[in-house]
Amino acid sequence: MHARDIVALVTGANRGIGRAIVEELAAAGARHVYAASRTALDYEPGERVTQVRLDVTQPSMIEEAAARCTDVTVVVNNAGVLFGQSLLGAPDDHAAEAEMRVNYFGTLQMCRAFAPILARNGGGAIVNVLSILSRVNLPTVGSYSASKAAALSLTQGIRGELARQGTLVVGVLPAFVDTAMASRVTMPKLPPKAVAESILVALRDGVEDVYPGEAAAVAAALQQDGKAVERQFARMAEARR
Numbered sequence: 001m002h003a004r005d006i007v008a009l010v011t012g013a014n015r016g017i018g019r020a021i022v023e024e025l026a027a028a029g030a031r032h033v034y035a036a037s038r039t040a041l042d043y044e045p046g047e048r049v050t051q052v053r054l055d056v057t058q059p060s061m062i063e064e065a066a067a068r069c070t071d072v073t074v075v076v077n078n079a080g081v082l083f084g085q086s087l088l089g090a091p092d093d094h095a096a097e098a099e100m101r102v103n104y105f106g107t108l109q110m111c112r113a114f115a116p117i118l119a120r121n122g123g124g125a126i127v128n129v130l131s132i133l134s135r136v137n138l139p140t141v142g143s144y145s146a147s148k149a150a151a152l153s154l155t156q157g158i159r160g161e162l163a164r165q166g167t168l169v170v171g172v173l174p175a176f177v178d179t180a181m182a183s184r185v186t187m188p189k190l191p192p193k194a195v196a197e198s199i200l201v202a203l204r205d206g207v208e209d210v211y212p213g214e215a216a217a218v219a220a221a222l223q224q225d226g227k228a229v230e231r232q233f234a235r236m237a238e239a240r241r
Contacts, residue, residue, distance in 0.1 A: 001125060001168070001203045003028035007071045011036045011056055011110065012079030016179030017129060020192035021076055021199060022049060028200055034069050036079075056106030066113040073124035074203065075114045077107045080129065080148075086237075087142035096143035103147035104154065111158050115167065123166030127199055128155045132175045132215040135222055136229050139237040159208065170202050175215040190214065 008025050012018035013035035022035045026046050035045055036054035045051060054065050056079045081102045083095035090096065107128055118124040134152035137145040152171060159169035178189035190213035198212040211219045221229050 001074070001206075003030050003200060003204075006030040006074050006203070007032045007034075007069075007121075008074040008076060009034040009036055009052070009065070009069050009072045009114070010076040010078055011054060011106075012129075013037045013051075014039055014041055017177060017192045017195050018076075018078040019043065020196040021078060024193065024196035024200060032071070034065075034072065036065060056110060057101050059109060062109050062113045066117060070117055071121065072114060072117055073121050074127065075110060075118070075125075076127040076129065076199070077110050078127075078129040079106060082141060082144045084141050085143055086139055087146065090143065096146070099144050099147040100150065103144070104150040107151050108154055111154070115158070115162060115165075118162075118167050119165040123168070125168040125170060125203055126158065126162070127170040127172060127203070129195070130155065130171050130173045132173045132211070132218050134171075134173055135219070136226070136233050138233050168203070168206055168208070170199070170208055170210060172199060172202070172210045172212065173215050173219070174198075174212045175218060 003025065006025065008030055010018055010021050010033065013022050014037040022033050025033045026048050030048065033049045034052045035041060035049050036052040038055045041051050052065050052069065054061050056062065079102060081099055083099060085095040111126055128151060130152050131148045133145040134148040155169060155171040162169060172195065174190055174195050176189045177195055178191055195212050198210050202210045218229065
């Protein structure tokens, strides 16, 4: 899939990875980009970019976006939240519920709404921006990790369901990225632009699983000795307490 043939809708487009994806698509010559965000964009989007007001936790807004953006060939589910709470030490269920509502159910509703549109437009692609924490839980952000693990399973499931209509389903699993969400992380972080670039390469080459930056090394380690990585992440979490 070449950038010039893409009409994309990107959720969570106001900042961080979402903004980088919008800018990278536009720079690569995409036919059009719908930059979807709950709030007004705080940057100048460019002539091939249209803002769409969209909160992925609101089914009516998803329906309105699907009714408006009928020419979409690529959906990038990037909207996400992280509250930085553990599974057992959280004071209540608010963080875990909110993370699941956005990171899992919001992604699911977007896939349900746009899969028929992609089918009518030749198949296209769905890109789900996940995290390496989809595959190994970091206890200090345990409920976020769990929500991203659910989203990874969702990605695998819809990949099977949409194969018949020719829709490429891409899961993107970076490690820490230099965004506001990861502002308290002191470990090395990947620039958002690098994640955006990896998505364009995956769309071009038909790659289903993408591990930008340091995530590739973690994925390889998980393949070799998953329990060792799990213990390492547990030690990292303990050291931060």
